[in-house]
Amino acid sequence: MIRDDIKAAQVAAMKAGDKARLGTIRLMLAKIKDRDIELRTGTAPADDDVLVTDVLQKMVKQRRESIAMYEQGGRQELADAEAAEVAVIEDFLPAQMGEDEAKAAIAAIVAELGAASVKDMGRVMAAVKERHGSQLDMSKASAWVKGALG
Known part of the structure; x- marks a missing residue:
C-alpha cells in the first residue's frame, strides 16, 4: 500500500x-x-x-x-x-496514463455508456474517475471527455 x-x-x-x-x-x-x-x-x-x-x-x-x-x-x-x-x-503516485492511452480509455467508456452529447458528461466523468482516477489528471481528463463527446 x-x-x-x-x-x-x-x-x-x-x-x-x-x-x-x-x-x-x-x-x-x-x-x-x-x-x-x-x-x-x-x-x-x-x-x-x-x-x-x-x-x-x-x-x-x-x-x-x-x-x-x-x-x-x-x-x-x-x-x-x-x-x-x-x-x-x-515518487509515491502510481504511474500516470499517457495522453493516447487516456483518450482510448475515455473513448471506450463513452462507447460503453452510450454517451452521445455533452449532457452525458457527468456520467462519463464519474466512470472515468472511478476506473482511472488514480492514473489520470482529472482536469485534463475533463477536456478529453468534452472532446470525445463533442
Missing part, C-alpha cells in the same frame, strides 16, 4: 539525514491523516490507495499552482522549493 511505502520512506529519510525529503514526507503523512480524520475512520479503509492517491494528487496540483505564481512573481527560489516537493510526492 502507498501509505506503507510513505512511512518506510520517512524512516529511510530520517536515517539518511535528508531533511528536505523528510519534511515533504511528513507533510504528506499529515495531509493523509487529516483526510482520515475528515472521513472519521480510525483505521485505513479497504481502498486506502485510492484515498492516498487522491490526497497526493491534490498536493501536487496545489504545488504546481504555487510554482506558477512564484515564477510570475519572480521568486524562482520558492518555485524551485515547490518543484522539489512535487518530485518527492510524485
